Amino acid sequence: MKKTGQPTINDVARLSGVSKKTVSRVINQSPLLNQETREKVQAVIAELGYIPNPQARALALRRNFLIALIHDNPNAQMVLRVQQGLLEVLRDTEFELLVHPVDRGAPDMRDEIRRFLERQRPYGVMLLPPISENDALAALCEQIGCRYVRMGSAAFDDPAHMVSSNDREAVRGAIEHLLAAGHRRICMIAGPHGFRSAFERQQGYEEAMEAAGLGVQRTWIAQGDYRFESGMRAAERLLDLSPRPTAIFSSNDEMAAGALHIARQRGLDVPEDLSIVGFDDTSIASHLWPPLTTVRWPIATMARAAALKLIGEEEDDDAEPAEPTMFVSTLIRRASVGKPQP
């Protein structure tokens, strides 16, 4: 009259004729264990389909096996790729993924996150851009005592807590690609003020233009907010310039799509009359007509690296100073770049 629910550790102990202590040793991979005993216990575990209760374990161990993904990201593609990357690593472990989207803009966002962290006390926290740029949040994790990793477009922090892509360099590469095709009047649609990624990408553009001896014209840079509509408005401004630009680099694909939209509205052929380069390589890039030349950053790879950092060895704190984890982005050449008209 007892065996209604799940098997417990006591059942395993009884059936395998050892103490629950020993079962616990098997589960936790204790090294001082007779091989025979281990196998015997494991056989019983398998037979019973015993699975240790994670809550009880968490309580006793005073730690849990939860990784929290905190983000406020408008880009669904990116969030999902991150989730998949994380879970690729977590799948083989006993960790689980807790997602917690937040609302940047909400005035109580920080308190909301604090409540979440204090309640769940996840073992690790993954912060996605753009809120990963918020130093206060990182400090919060530190203070609560969770490991955390920030994903970003540059290493703006102790590298131990970062996985980053080198956006600046990637943009330089993209601009150089345009330059090599013969473009000179290259404009940029920049991202919103206050975003590190926007800043880095703009820096990359400016560096490349300076390096080519073209200088930076303020009027050649129009600002958007990473959304499609803002890309349209920015493109309208840039295409009103005279002489018209022959190429536009956009800080992300959505805005590039907006620019493409406007170009088409004005009867401009892409890439015949105007070349466009985006950034992110979300699915929209390959689905547009023409398919968009863009910069792909290895999101899933970065997420995997982040997961490993989060669940990795109980850092001896002062062990290696943790090599900076910087990932390289690659230019994906599709059909939206051509030679400028003479």
Add this chain to the structure above:
Amino acid sequence: MKKTGQPTINDVARLSGVSKKTVSRVINQSPLLNQETREKVQAVIAELGYIPNPQARALALRRNFLIALIHDNPNAQMVLRVQQGLLEVLRDTEFELLVHPVDRGAPDMRDEIRRFLERQRPYGVMLLPPISENDALAALCEQIGCRYVRMGSAAFDDPAHMVSSNDREAVRGAIEHLLAAGHRRICMIAGPHGFRSAFERQQGYEEAMEAAGLGVQRTWIAQGDYRFESGMRAAERLLDLSPRPTAIFSSNDEMAAGALHIARQRGLDVPEDLSIVGFDDTSIASHLWPPLTTVRWPIATMARAAALKLIGEEEDDDAEPAEPTMFVSTLIRRASVGKPQP
């Protein structure tokens, strides 16, 4: 030398001069409690910033506060909208969201899910299409003893466990829209075999065509796999027909984008030479040129309803038979539909 970590229920009890049981009563809103005592304890809780440990609670209550989202969905937009919809409801509760993407196709998918469920024993499980169509998974949830809700394109189950959209009717509406514009040679790009949504949408198309007295031509239906490329291939086949179709309805937006791609490649103007209607209203629909007329189903609303079902009153099992939760989709008219050329 004790107060290093979080405050516990014992701390609260000691400081407010009551037993921990009474504190527990305050937390759980027990009705039989002196108002004074309640306030006194609450004051201490607030002062200490005490937060009950969810793992300990879960252990004692023999239930947790986790909702699991299990999905194998290629559509990032949709997954993220579901996540947001769920969390809109869960945010005000003590529930948290666990995501668990799986790999349909992996032979051990079911075992993988079973392990996950047995380990975590989430309070509720949300199944997204397409795996929500898998009856074995629903049975698994039932057997494990988790509440579950399946999201789908038709009520193919006990309505208590479903939130669904009426795809068939929605497609009929879309086809009728094309008919009203004067189209007769309306082809369809169908979804992959074995998907309930694909089936329902095709049924809707066929019903509308029959009702219009046009009948159903097998050659007018090309099958895809819901991906962009397959939409391209399907469109190629359909546009090779002679006479050429004047309109194409696609089972989802991705494939519609593929069709648009091919139309453009062949120099066909949309909607001048060819009208296209999609399904889903993912962001790609509004970003294409021309913006795509498509069917929007209220994903976030459905997710909210699902969340409410999952965490709702401890169903008295035989209470109301749970009204079927069916949501209506709406046709979003953009610029990809015009009148057929004479």
Add this chain to the structure above:
DNA sequence: TCGGTAACGGAAACCGGTGTCACGTACAAG
């Protein structure tokens, strides 16, 4: 023979909450 160590058992405490039940106390009914 002795000491040391590896492999495991047993009892009890603990992690941080919740359920059960019994114990006051106040107040109305008999």
Add this chain to the structure above:
DNA sequence: CTTGTACGTGACACCGGTTTCCGTTACCGA
């Protein structure tokens, strides 16, 4: 003045693991 009873509360066991602190047995080398 009892007795009943509803309310407010606390003591204690319990959820399912882990840890601590011995203790036992077997085996091995000196």
